[in-house]
Amino acid sequence: MEVPILKQGDYLIASIQGSLTDTDLTRLQEKLVLSVRSYRSRGVVIDVTVLDVMDSFAARTLRSIAVMIRLLGAELVIVGIQPEIAFSMVQLGLTLEGTMTSLDLEDGIAMLKSAAQNNGH
Amino acid sequence: MDADIVTISADIDVMSARHRGRELAIGLGISGSDLTLLATAISEIARNIVQYAGIGEIEFRTVTHGGKRGLMIIARDTGPGIADIAQAMQDGYSTSRGMGLGLPGAKRLMDNFEIVSETGKGTRVSMIKWEQ
Numbered sequence: 001m002e003v004p005i006l007k008q009g010d011y012l013i014a015s016i017q018g019s020l021t022d023t024d025l026t027r028l029q030e031k032l033v034l035s036v037r038s039y040r041s042r043g044v045v046i047d048v049t050v051l052d053v054m055d056s057f058a059a060r061t062l063r064s065i066a067v068m069i070r071l072l073g074a075e076l077v078i079v080g081i082q083p084e085i086a087f088s089m090v091q092l093g094l095t096l097e098g099t100m101t102s103l104d105l106e107d108g109i110a111m112l113k114s115a116a117q118n119n120g121h
Numbered sequence: 122m123d124a125d126i127v128t129i130s131a132d133i134d135v136m137s138a139r140h141r142g143r144e145l146a147i148g149l150g151i152s153g154s155d156l157t158l159l160a161t162a163i164s165e166i167a168r169n170i171v172q173y174a175g176i177g178e179i180e181f182r183t184v185t186h187g188g189k190r191g192l193m194i195i196a197r198d199t200g201p202g203i204a205d206i207a208q209a210m211q212d213g214y215s216t217s218r219g220m221g222l223g224l225p226g227a228k229r230l231m232d233n234f235e236i237v238s239e240t241g242k243g244t245r246v247s248m249i250k251w252e253q
Contacts, residue, residue, distance in 0.1 A: 019140065022132040022168070053139060053157060055164040056223060084154035088161045092226040093212060 003028045005035055010042040011112055013105065019052045025061040032065055036074045043112035044069055047105055049080030059094040066099040075100065075115050079108040125181040129196075135167040138179045142194060145181050149190045150252045159192065159250045162230040165223040166196045166246050174200020174243065184249060191232070191251040199243040206238055 001024055006013045012035055014028060032044055046062065048054070066076040077100040081089075089095075100115070102108040125145065127138045139160040146159050163179065170177035177198030184193045203209045212225050224246075228234040231248040238244040 019136050021136050052143075053161045053164050055161050055168070056226065057164075057168060082157075084157040087154045088157045088230060091158060091229050092161060092165075093229070094226075 003031075005031060007035075007039055007041070008109075010116075011109060012036065012039065012041045012044045013047065014044065015047040016049075016051050018050055020058070022057050022061075025058055029061055029065050029068070033068045033072070036069045036072050041069075041074050042116055043075045043077065045077050045079055045105060045108040045112065047080045047108075048078060048085070049082065049104075051085065054081070054085045054089050054094065056092065056094060059089065059096060062096060063099060066096075075112055077102050077108040077111050079103065079105055127179045127181075128176070129167050129170045129179055129198075130176040132168075132171060135164055135171060138167045139163040142179075142181060142192065145183075146192045146250065149183060149192055151192065151250060152253075155250060155253065158230040159194075162227040162248060162250075163194060165227045165230075166194070166248075169223050169244075169246075170196060170198045170200070174198035176200075177243075186251075189251050191249045193247060193249045194231075196246040197243065202240040202242055202244055203236075203238040204240050206236055209238075210236070 001018050001020060003014050003016050014032060036044060062078060069076055078096060079102045081101060100111055102111050127134060127141055129138060142163045143156050143160045146156055167179055177196065180195040182193040184191045210225050232251050233249040235247045
């Protein structure tokens with residue numbers, strides 16, 4: 001399932017629409033990195049509200065995206081992690097170290113804006 | 122006893138297996154975060170099949186014990202097998218591109234977990250989630 005990426009000012013918003021295969025996640029990673037470069041984006045929000053599972057591959061891909069886009073000068077915020085997903089992530093031993101997280105899209109954008117201010121943009 | 126088998130040979134099958142597992146678990150009265158734990162564990166062991174064995178299958182069985190119903194998941198492959206299971210069950214151990222959380226992680230997510238493997242013959246993981 002393709003993840004649509006929306007450009008909103010300095011930011012990109014990727015809203016996951018359902019279950020994703022490992023290939024879908026890898027495609028999302030490539031597409032986001034290329035889009036950050038071509039739009040000179042300052043930040044990316046990935047909305048995982050309807051993602052059915054956050055397994056080791058999904059968590060690792062999200063962490064890789066955070067590292068890659070940071071190398072291009074942008075920050076990543078993951079929004080919409082559901083309570084049961086948080087529970088399973090902790091049981092599985094997964095962390096999203098180095099990645100900002102926020103409750104929803106609005107908070108995520110606000111977080112990117114304040115991060116940009118702190119970095120003197 | 123109901124049996125239900127999903128062939129696992131590509132990442133799309135990993136997704137189908139976790140969907141099937143969730144569907145069957147709902148039918149057994151398993152609910153809430155247990156469904157997510159179950160689907161996540163299926164995702165991990167199904168991915169192991171694709172990564173290490175290339176092809177295998179996941180069987181779903183309804184089991185009962187002491188008046189409680191549960192969903193048993195059996196993952197089988199005839200791949201290279203695991204030489205040192207104790208090591209594979211340690212957090213952080215991985216020989217492929219995984220993060221080494223697959224097997225020990227799946228064990229923590231489920232109520233029962235068993236693994237049998239023989240080098241050159243394959244691996245069989247069976248795990249159960251019981252209704253609350």
